[in-house]
Amino acid sequence: MDFVQAGPDLANQYTDDRRLRAHLVRALPGTTLAAIEPDLEALGAHAAQAWRNARSSTRTEPTLTQYDAWGERIDRIEVTPVWHEGAALTARYGFVAAGHDTRFAEFARIDQFARVYLYHVASEFYTCPLAMSDGAATALKASGNRALIDRAVPHLLARDASQLWLSGQWMTETAGGSDVGSTDTIARRDGDGRWRLSGRKWFASAVTGEMALTLARPEGAARGADALALFYVETRDAQGRWNGIRIDRLKEKLGTRELPTAEIHLENAIGEPVGELSHGVRLIAPMLNVTRTWNTICALATMRRCLALATDYARRRHAFGRPLIEQPLHAATLAALQAELAAAFAFGFHVVALLGRVETGIASDDERSLLRLLTPLAKLWTGKLAVHIASETCEAFGGAGYIENTGIPPLLRDAQVYPIWEGTTNVLALDALRVLAKGGIDPFRRALEDLLRETRAHPPAIDAALAASARWLHDHDGAAREAGARGLALTLARTFAAALLARARDGADQSAGAALALVLEHGLDRLPGAGATHADAWLR
Numbered sequence: 001m002d003f004v005q006a007g008p009d010l011a012n013q014y015t016d017d018r019r020l021r022a023h024l025v026r027a028l029p030g031t032t033l034a035a036i037e038p039d040l041e042a043l044g045a046h047a048a049q050a051w052r053n054a055r056s057s058t059r060t061e062p063t064l065t066q067y068d069a070w071g072e073r074i075d076r077i078e079v080t081p082v083w084h085e086g087a088a089l090t091a092r093y094g095f096v097a098a099g100h101d102t103r104f105a106e107f108a109r110i111d112q113f114a115r116v117y118l119y120h121v122a123s124e125f126y127t128c129p130l131a132m133s134d135g136a137a138t139a140l141k142a143s144g145n146r147a148l149i150d151r152a153v154p155h156l157l158a159r160d161a162s163q164l165w166l167s168g169q170w171m172t173e174t175a176g177g178s179d180v181g182s183t184d185t186i187a188r189r190d191g192d193g194r195w196r197l198s199g200r201k202w203f204a205s206a207v208t209g210e211m212a213l214t215l216a217r218p219e220g221a222a223r224g225a226d227a228l229a230l231f232y233v234e235t236r237d238a239q240g241r242w243n244g245i246r247i248d249r250l251k252e253k254l255g256t257r258e259l260p261t262a263e264i265h266l267e268n269a270i271g272e273p274v275g276e277l278s279h280g281v282r283l284i285a286p287m288l289n290v291t292r293t294w295n296t297i298c299a300l301a302t303m304r305r306c307l308a309l310a311t312d313y314a315r316r317r318h319a320f321g322r323p324l325i326e327q328p329l330h331a332a333t334l335a336a337l338q339a340e341l342a343a344a345f346a347f348g349f350h351v352v353a354l355l356g357r358v359e360t361g362i363a364s365d366d367e368r369s370l371l372r373l374l375t376p377l378a379k380l381w382t383g384k385l386a387v388h389i390a391s392e393t394c395e396a397f398g399g400a401g402y403i404e405n406t407g408i409p410p411l412l413r414d415a416q417v418y419p420i421w422e423g424t425t426n427v428l429a430l431d432a433l434r435v436l437a438k439g440g441i442d443p444f445r446r447a448l449e450d451l452l453r454e455t456r457a458h459p460p461a462i463d464a465a466l467a468a469s470a471r472w473l474h475d476h477d478g479a480a481r482e483a484g485a486r487g488l489a490l491t492l493a494r495t496f497a498a499a500l501l502a503r504a505r506d507g508a509d510q511s512a513g514a515a516l517a518l519v520l521e522h523g524l525d526r527l528p529g530a531g532a533t534h535a536d537a538w539l540r
Helices: 018-027 030-055 081-093 102-119 127-143 146-156 280-316 328-359 365-396 398-402 409-415 425-439 442-452 460-475 478-483 485-506 510-522 532-539
Strands: 063-067 073-078 167-170 186-189 195-204 211-218 229-234 245-250 262-273
Touching: 018 030, 018 102, 018 328, 018 510, 030 081, 030 102, 063 245, 073 245, 081 102, 102 127, 102 280, 102 328, 127 146, 127 167, 127 211, 127 280, 167 195, 167 280, 195 211, 195 229, 211 262, 211 280, 229 280, 280 328, 280 365, 280 409, 328 365, 328 485, 328 510, 365 398, 365 409, 365 425, 365 442, 365 485, 425 478, 425 485, 442 460, 442 485, 460 485, 478 485, 485 510
Parallel strands: 167 211, 186 211
Antiparallel strands: 063 073, 186 195, 195 262, 211 229, 229 262, 245 262
16 A cells, blocks of 8 residues: 655644743733633644634635626625635634723733734735734824724724724735835816725725725826825625725736735725825824734734644654654754744744833833834744744645645745735835834943843953944945945844843743744844945846
C-alpha cells in the first residue's frame, strides 16, 4: 500500500500559544483576563476548526453581477461563506467594540487585539473591513462631529449583528496612491445644500459595507492635500439602492482573494463633511494609526499560523530515519524563525498597549511621541517579516508547500499584502523619519533606558545600535537621510524589540532569553552604508 503523509493540524490556537498566554498574564489585571479568557479559548478552537474546514472544502471567491436578467444595473456582490459568518462573529466577540470598551480602560486595546490575533487567519481577511471600521469609529470620535458620531459609531461598535455596520476607507485613486494630494474626486453642493461626490476610487476594499470615509476636493478648492476634505458616505439610500456608486469590477489580486476589493465610480454620491472643508488628511490620521496597528497584529497572526503549521508538520514528517523536528538544521531554522516572531510579537503588542494608554489619556508626553514613532516602525517591520516567514514556511514543507490545496501557498500570497496596505515600507520609513525630525530620538532613547533599567545585564549590542542610529541621524540630512530611512527604521525596530526581550528574559521568561540570543546573533545594526549618490549611480 502506498504511503500517505499526514498533513499538519492545529490545536486550540489560544491554549496552544504559550507566548500569547504569557503576555496576557503579564499585561492584564487578573480580573480582566479571567473575564475575557472564555472568549479567547472559543476563538482558539474556532481557528483550529476553520483550518480543518478550509482544507476539506473548495475555496471560493466573491463574484460581481452587474446586471439582472432584464438589463437593470444592480451591482450585486456575493461574498464567501466565511464572510457570511463575519458579522455574527464580530458582534459576539467584539472585534471592533472591545477596543472601545470603557470597562477595561487602558487594557481594552490589549483585549481587542488578542481577539483579532486569534481570529484573523480564519476570517479570510474579513479583518480588513473590521480594521477600517475601527479606524472610522476612532476618526469620527476624534472629529467631534456629534451628529455623525451619534449616527454611525453605535453601529460600528454594535454587539448585535443586525445593527453592525462595516466602513470602507476610500482614499486611493488612479493618480495617487500614497500621494493623496493627487485626489481628483470633486465634492459639489446641490440646490438643496447637500454635498455630492463624483470621482473614481481605485481600491475600495469594503464596498460591501454600509458606509465609508473618503477624501474629496470641494469644487473650486486649490490643488494639494491641504485643500482636501474628509466626507462620510453611506453606501445605500433608504430604499437599499446604491448611493451614487457604480461597481466597475472586482480586483484580481495576488492574494486576499476572498476579500472583495472593487474599483468604483462615485456619481453624485451624497456625502457629509466630517469636519471643515479642508485639511481632511489630518482628520484621517487617527484612522491610519489604528489601521496600521491592525496590519501589525494581523501580520503577527500570519507568522504564528505559519510556524504552528510548520512545527506540527516537522513532528509528523519523517526523513532519513527520524522526524524533521529532530534534524538539527531544520530545528535550528524553525527556532530562528520563532525568535523573529517572538521579537516582533513583543514589539507589536507593546504598540497596542501604548495605543490604549494614549487613547485613555493617561500616557506621558514621551509615550505619545513614542507611539507616533513606533506605529509605522511596527507596521513596516512586521509586514516584511511576515513575507519572509511565510516564504520559509513554504520551503519547510518541501514540494507540498508549493501545492495549492495543502493550504500553504495562500499564506505566502496573503502575506504580501502586509507591506503594501496602509503605507508601503518606504512610505512608513519616511513617516518615521518625519517623526524623528520633529521630536528627535530622545523619547526613543528614554524608553529604551526605562526598559533596561532593571535588567541585570542588558546586551551591549542594544546600546551600540542606538548610538549608531543617533550618529547616522546626526551625520545625514536631505536626500542621503531619505535614502537610508528604511535601514534606520529596521534598526530602530529591531533594537526596541531586543530591549523588550531583554526585559522579559530578566522577568524569568526563558523563551524570551532564547529569542533574544538568536536576534542578537543575527545582528541589530542595519544602517545603510550608501547615500543618495550611490543610489543615483545604480539607477542611471
